[in-house]
Amino acid sequence: MKELYIIFESYEDLFRVQQRYFLSNFINQGMILFSKSSTKKSLTFVSEDCREFDTLLGINRQCTRVDISDFNSKIYFPYFLDTDFFVKNYKLFFQGVVSLIQESDYWDLDTEHKRYLIEELLCTVADQHTDGVSHGYLSFYSNYLYYLSQLRAIADKKSYQKIKKRIEFVSDLDRGHFKEELVTFPKLSKNLGMVNKELVKNVEKLDLRQLPSPYDFFKNSKVHLEYSEFHTNVFSNPLLLKRYSDIHFVSYRIIMGFFFKVLPLLGISLNERNHILYLFVRHVEEYFNVDWKKQINESIKWEECNVNPKR
Structure with missing residues (x-):
């Protein structure tokens, strides 16, 4: 290769x-x-x-x-022990993305509709979560909040507020979009399902030590961060830490990494990426009538049932 x-x-x-x-x-x-x-x-x-x-x-x-x-895939994705195994799975993912770009005439779309298409791609990834989009979206919410924490740590207050305002801007077109159905793409979804199964089935081909551990979340940053209420709650809860260490969630994280890898190829900058994440979170929460606290509490209850199953 x-x-x-x-x-x-x-x-x-x-x-x-x-x-x-x-x-x-x-x-x-x-x-x-x-x-x-x-x-x-x-x-x-x-x-x-x-x-x-x-x-x-x-x-x-x-x-x-x-x-x-x-x-050498380890340079880019160090948790893959086998380059051929990485290429096989990344290619499956990327074939789905290329097919979507071709079918949508992506390069001819205006800026707003490019964002909505990326959001739909994102929704397809989130649907790979064991509990579906209504829980899978929280990982992208986490990513967005972590970016804001990093930005707050390195930028002056004025610059931070300016970028945050731009990221969280919602237009009238966006508000109308929030009322529409959440869309997933069947071909990409099928390919991601195949990748998911391959990763779970071949865990011996992954070096999970190379993935940031949820147990070390508050130690991962090289600069001092002010963590969001979401992060403080989630990564201090032993039941959720256990949940986020499960191989099915690890597989989901890897697929998310594939998604983030492809965004620059579609002309999406870091700030645009976080704007799309914000729009997606808003769309999911309005569509399902949920918020992160409700979903996290639901996850905790599920884990409590697993720890103390009814006899």
Whole structure:
């Protein structure tokens, strides 16, 4: 398995190749678009066969550098012990994403409808949680709140409030969107279900020590953070810590990691990502008429039943 690292002469050249990749059939020929750097004007691909590379770049190769090396998944996802096992599962996930991008004409959508499509992709991932979207969304809520805690720790108060306001902005179009059905994508959902089963069944191919432990949550940050009420409650509860250490939840976390990996390839910045997470949380809570406290208490009750089952 090879890794192809390409630096382009301009961002426009990079974007043309990026679009060509998604609009064509390169994923089914074994070529995975793996990462993107706008600042370095670079794309990274993973492929078994480099012969399709010339077809992707086109006749006029507008790139300044091409490096080919052996691909090692541990560099990017250190908890995968087997590169082939990683590629097999990541490719399944990515095939579903590429199919969705093609079917939706993603690159022709306006900004708002791109966000809604990403939210629907997110909803499909959240549905892989053992207890469905109404509980799976909490992991994305956690991610969003943790980002705010990090931002508060490193930014001045004015900058923090400005970014937070932008992330939590809700338009009239968004409010209308909250009233619509939550959408999941069948093909992607099917592929994610296959990935989920593979991860749970082949836990020996994972080094779970490389994943941040929920028991060490308050020790993970290198800077002092002011934690949200959500995080303080969740990661201080032994029943929830046990729940979040289960292999099914670990598998769900890994799939979430796949999702976050693909967002820059779809032109989603870190602040945009957290804006979409915020919109998704609002949508789920309005749709199901729930909030995080209600859902967390439900999870605790389920765990209490497991610890003290009725005889």
